Amino acid sequence: MSTITSPGTARTGRPRTDRRAGGSRRRTDPVYYLFLFPALAIFTLAVTVPAILGFAYSFTNSIGFGDWDLVGLRNYVSMVKDQGILSAYVFTIGFSLVTVIVVNAIAFLLALGLTARIRFAAALRTVFVLPMVISGIIIAFVFKFLFSNTLPAIAQSLGIASLSSSILADENLAWIAIVIVTAWSTIPSTMLIYLAGLVTIPGDVYEAASLDGASGFQQLRRITLPLVSGYIVINTILGFKNYLNAYDIIVGLTDGGPGTATRSVAMSIFKGFSGGDYGYQMANAAVFFLISIIIAVIQLRITRGRASFGA
C-alpha cells in the first residue's frame, strides 16, 4: 500500500514540516481522486458555472432568453439611480441589523434562563427549539393570518385604534411583522449556540464571584458576557449571512408589499425573470455578492481579537 499516511500528517492536517520529507516520495491512491470528484463536479456545475455565466450576463441587456447585446457597464451605472433597487438594499441591510440585535438579545436571555435552576427544563427547551424545525414559508402564512385577523380583532376590543387594522398593510409597520416572524423562527438555533457557550463556563467561577460579593448583574457583565463573546461573534456572523438572504418569510408575509416597502434584495433579483431585465438583475446580483463579502470582512475585522475561543 502506497498511501499509508504518517500519524502526524493526518492528525493535524497541516504538515508544514514533513510535507517535503514524506509527501514527495508517496504516491496518492487514485481512489482518492474518485472520492473527491463528485463534490467538485456538482459544485462546479451548480455554483461556479452559474456564477461565471451570471457575471458575464451582467454586461448584457439579456432578458433571460433569445438575443442580447453587450452593453458594457450600463447596467451597473443605472443601478445607482434605481430607486427600487436602492430601497431594497436599505430595507435588507436595515432589517438584518435590527433582526440580528433582537434575535441575539432574546436568544441570550432564553439561554441564560434555561441554564438557571428551573423546573421543566427539558420540556421548555423542547418547546423553545421547536420553531427551528418549522418551514419558514408556512409559519409566515400562519402569522399572516394572526397579523391580519387576530391582532386587529384584539386591538379593536381593547380600543387601540393604531393596531386595529393589519400591520401588514401599513408600509411603515410591515417590516416589524417580518422581524417578529424571522425572530420567531431563528431564535432557536441562536439560543442553542449560546447554551453550548454557557455550558463551558465552570461553576466555580460564579461560586468565587459570589463569595467576593459580586451581584448577579455584575457576574453577568464581568464573567458570563466576556466568556461567551466568541459565541456572540458566531451568532452575529451566521445571523447576518442568513438575514441578508431573507426570502421565504417575506414572501409568505407581505410578498414585498405593501408596494415595494418590504422587498428584499433576493426578491428583487428573482424578479429578473418575470420582469424581463435578466442582465440588469445579474448586475444587481454581482453587487449583492460584493456587499455580502464586504460585510463579512468588516464583521471579521471588528471582532478579530475580541473573540476569545480557547479562553
Next chain:
Amino acid sequence: MSTTATPTTPAAAGTPSSSTSPGTTGRGPRSPRRRTGRAAVRTNWPVTIVLLVCSLSVLVPLLISINMALKTSGQAVDGQAFSLPAPLTLESFTEAWELTNFPRALAMSAFITAVSVAGEIVISALAAYAIVRNWERRLFRWSFFYLLAAMFIPFPVVALPQVQLTGILHLDNPLGVAILHIVFSLAFNTMLFSAFMRSIPVELEESMRIDGASTWQTFWRLIFPLLAPMAATVGIFAFLGSWNDYMMPSLITSNPELQTLPVLQQMFQTQFSNSYNVAFASYLMAMAPAIIVYLFTQRWVISGLTQGAVK
C-alpha cells in the same frame, strides 16, 4: 475548539435530552453549576415562570393552527382565532388532502429530502476523507478552499443562471432541487466531516491496511461507520433544510405537478384564501413530518447544531 469533534461528544452532549422526564433531562446545561451543591435543590421559580410565559409565544401560533383546522368551513370563515370549534370536525384535513393532492406532494418532498440526506452525507464524507488524508497535496488542499468558497456565495446571486442551466440539463425537477440542496450545504458538511475525521487515529487505518484492505474498503468498512455520529447530525440538518425549503423548489421546479409541500401551501393565499380551516389543516400536515422527526431525534438536533457552531 477542535476538541468538540471527538467521537464521544454527540452522545455525551445528547444524553440529557431524551425528553421523557423533565427532572433528569434538564441537567445538561446546568450540570457545571450543580456541582457547587449549595443550592442544588432550590428551584428558581421566577425564572421558571417567565420562561413558561415566553413559551406561549411559541405554542400559541401552533395551538391556534390546530384550533382553526378543527373547525367547519362555515365557522372558520369569520377568522376568529380563539373561538373553539363547534362542532369539532376533521373534514378540513380530508379536504386539504385532496386539494393539495397530499400523497403526491408528500412523495415529492420525501424524494427530494431522501436524495439530499443521502447525497449530503456520502458526497461530503468522501470528499472530506480524500482531503484530510491528502492534505499535503496541493490539489486536495485547494479543493477544500474551493468548496469552502460556497459559504460566501449567497444562493440568490447564482439563482437565475441556475434556473437557466437546470432547464437546459432537464434538471428543472425534484432531482435538480435535491442536487442544489446538496451543493449549498457541501461546504459546511465537508468542514464538519474533515474536522471530525482528523480526530480519528490513523493507527486504526494502518492496521487495516496492513491486513491488505484497499482505500475503498478502508473507507466503507472503517471510516464511514466511525463517522456515524457526525453523519447523524449532517443527516438531520439535511432533512430539515430540504423538507422546509421554499426558495429552491419554487424557483427550479417548472412543473407544478412536481412541487413540494411547502410550495403548494401558496394555493391558500390565492385560490382558497377564505378557507382558513382547510389552509391550517394543510399547514399542519406539511409541518407534521418535521416536528415528528424532531421529537424523536432531539438530542442529535441539539448537540449537532452546537457542534457545528464551534467549528
